Amino acid sequence: MSRHTQPCCKIGPSILCADLSCLAEECRKMIHSGADYLHLDVMDGHFVPNLTFGHPIVKCLRPKMPDVYFDMHMMVQNPEKWVESMADAGANQYTFHVEACEDIPALCRKIQESGMRVGVGLKPGTPVETILPYSDLFDVVLIMTVEPGFGGQSFMEDMMSKVQYLRTNFPHLDIEVDGGIGPNTIDIVAEAGANMIVSGTAITGASDPSQVIALLRNSVENAIQKSQLER
Ligand SMILES: O=C(CO)[C@@H](O)[C@H](O)COP(=O)(O)O
Numbered sequence: 001m002s003r004h005t006q007p008c009c010k011i012g013p014s015i016l017c018a019d020l021s022c023l024a025e026e027c028r029k030m031i032h033s034g035a036d037y038l039h040l041d042v043m044d045g046h047f048v049p050n051l052t053f054g055h056p057i058v059k060c061l062r063p064k065m066p067d068v069y070f071d072m073h074m075m076v077q078n079p080e081k082w083v084e085s086m087a088d089a090g091a092n093q094y095t096f097h098v099e100a101c102e103d104i105p106a107l108c109r110k111i112q113e114s115g116m117r118v119g120v121g122l123k124p125g126t127p128v129e130t131i132l133p134y135s136d137l138f139d140v141v142l143i144m145t146v147e148p149g150f151g152g153q154s155f156m157e158d159m160m161s162k163v164q165y166l167r168t169n170f171p172h173l174d175i176e177v178d179g180g181i182g183p184n185t186i187d188i189v190a191e192a193g194a195n196m197i198v199s200g201t202a203i204t205g206a207s208d209p210s211q212v213i214a215l216l217r218n219s220v221e222n223a224i225q226k227s228q229l230e231r
Pocket residue numbers: 014016017039041073146147148149150151152153178179180181198199200201202
C-alpha cells in the first residue's frame with residue numbers, strides 16, 4: 001500500500017473476539033476467507049479499560065504468515081513507547097490514538113522512519129479538526145465508530161460526518177472505520193466514503209466468514225464505483 005494513492009476497498013477483520021488460544025489458526029482462517037489485512041487490537045488497561053496483547057505475540061505471529069499486512073490498533077497510553085518493538089515484530093501499520101499522544105508530528109515521523117505506515121485514530125468524542133494540521137504526516141485515519149475497548153458494541157452512525165468530511169477534503173486518503181460494522185451497517189460507512197473496513201464479531205462470529213467479507217467488499221466497491229462515476 002502506498003501513501004495517498006486512489007483508495008481501494010480493504011477488509012480487515014479484528015481478531016479481538018476470536019479464539020485467541022489458537023491465534024495463528026484464526027488469523028489464517030480470516031486470510032483464507034478473503035481478508036485483505038489483519039486488524040490487531042492492542043490494549044493496555046490504561047487508555048482503555050481492557051487488556052489484550054503486545055509486540056511479543058505479533059513477533060510470534062509474523063513468521064507464520066510472512067506476507068500478511070498487520071494493522072496495529074494501539075489503544076495505549078504513551079504510544080511512542082512501542083514503535084520500535086512493533087516495527088521489529090513485523091507490524092506494517094501503526095495506528096495510535098491522538099488522545100494519548102503529546103507530540104503528534106514527532107510520533108508520525110518516528111513511525112514512518114521505522115518503516116511502518118502511519119495511522120491516526122480518533123475516539124468518538126475527538127473532532128476531526130484535531131488532525132488536520134498534520135495531514136502530510138499520516139497515511140490512514142481511523143475513525144472509531146464505538147468507544148474503544150471492546151468488541152461487539154453498537155455502531156455510532158453520527159461518526160459518519162467525520163468520514164464524509166475526510167473523504168471530501170482528502171479524496172486519496174485511506175479512511176478506516178472500526179466498531180460495530182457488519183452486514184447491517186456497511187452500506188452507511190461505504191456511502192460515507194470509508195475504504196478500510198474493520199469488522200470483528202460480524203466476521204469472526206459468522207458461520208461463514210467468507211460470505212460476510214464478500215458482502216462487506218461488495219458494498220464498499222459499489223460505493224467507490226458510484227462515487228467515481230459521479231465525479
Ligand atoms: O478496536 C476495537 C474495539 O476497541 C475494534 O477493533 C473491535 O474489536 C471491533 O469489533 P466489532 O465492534 O466489529 O465487534
